Amino acid sequence: MEYSPNKMKTLLEKNGFNLKKNFGQNFIIDENIIDGIIKKAEIDQDTLVLEIGPGAGSLTYKLSEKANKVIAYEIDKQLKPILDTTLQNKTNVEIIYQDFLTSDVKTKIKDHKKLYVVANLPYYITTPIIMKIIEDRLPVQKIAIMVQKEVGNRFKAKPGTKDYNSLSVFLDYYFDIKKIMDISKNVFLPKPNVDSIVIEMKKKPQKQVKNEQLLFKLIKDSFKQKRKTIKNNLKAYPLDQIEPILKKHNFDLTTRAEQIPLEIFIEIANNL
Ligand code: SAM
Numbered sequence: 001m002e003y004s005p006n007k008m009k010t011l012l013e014k015n016g017f018n019l020k021k022n023f024g025q026n027f028i029i030d031e032n033i034i035d036g037i038i039k040k041a042e043i044d045q046d047t048l049v050l051e052i053g054p055g056a057g058s059l060t061y062k063l064s065e066k067a068n069k070v071i072a073y074e075i076d077k078q079l080k081p082i083l084d085t086t087l088q089n090k091t092n093v094e095i096i097y098q099d100f101l102t103s104d105v106k107t108k109i110k111d112h113k114k115l116y117v118v119a120n121l122p123y124y125i126t127t128p129i130i131m132k133i134i135e136d137r138l139p140v141q142k143i144a145i146m147v148q149k150e151v152g153n154r155f156k157a158k159p160g161t162k163d164y165n166s167l168s169v170f171l172d173y174y175f176d177i178k179k180i181m182d183i184s185k186n187v188f189l190p191k192p193n194v195d196s197i198v199i200e201m202k203k204k205p206q207k208q209v210k211n212e213q214l215l216f217k218l219i220k221d222s223f224k225q226k227r228k229t230i231k232n233n234l235k236a237y238p239l240d241q242i243e244p245i246l247k248k249h250n251f252d253l254t255t256r257a258e259q260i261p262l263e264i265f266i267e268i269a270n271n272l
Helices: 005-014 031-041 058-066 077-086 123-135 149-155 166-174 212-222 239-248 262-270
Strands: 047-052 069-073 093-096 114-120 142-148 175-183 196-203
Touching: 005 077, 031 058, 031 114, 031 142, 031 175, 031 196, 047 058, 058 069, 058 077, 058 093, 058 114, 123 142, 123 149, 123 166, 142 149, 142 175, 149 166, 149 175, 149 196, 166 175, 166 196, 166 212, 166 262, 212 262, 239 262
Parallel strands: 047 069, 047 114, 069 093, 114 142
Antiparallel strands: 142 196, 175 196
């Protein structure tokens, strides 16, 4: 079947499928948006694409035309008859009907030159999905995902901006993050209450860090109480070792964590 998102409503109705709020089911119904994501994702015949939440398969269908292979995790088994229709004849697509968060993904993604994650994510688990990709050490080069605008803005926030928090610093350790598309509420079925953006997260080269766990704890502790200074949030740390590093970069112990870039957190952690 030549599939397009315009045909999705009919397909869902024909199968008596009711969209589920608890699974974050807001499906894209605008083909231009799908085409935009596909173009920006720059997938080629060497790419294995990992998709989380294929839904009715609108994005999956077009991903499969560009990629070497698509592996998609879908938690809702009731979507199987719909995906079977949408993706019939798509021999390079494998749908795994499991919760992505609890699946052994790493063993599934052998034999590839490039691994990209491309998805319109279920928004209720955006951060857990990113954390799983990091913690399972999935060898991804690039992530292109649609997320809630506010969440995406925090992911890509820079020091000194209101959205910058410990997660922004943590993600900056692994990825270069930028917005690649603004998405209107009107392109979804059903229409959500929140705006969306598509962000691109490109894997950075590994940094020189003596003790990653210490770095991550330092970042978390520094942001413990957002309005408090480094001096107050890091009472349990050797402040006499931290102060000269901050001073070197024109900060001091009265600076708040929201001003401090990743590189300075790394320098502090490496000197503790
Ligand atoms: N890709 C489709 C689209 O753009 O039209 C659907 C996107 S919809 C926002 C999110 C999808 O993720 C839904 O199909 C939902 O059932 C699925 N989903 C929710 N939680 C999941 C989980 N833990 N693991 C895998 N899929 C999940």
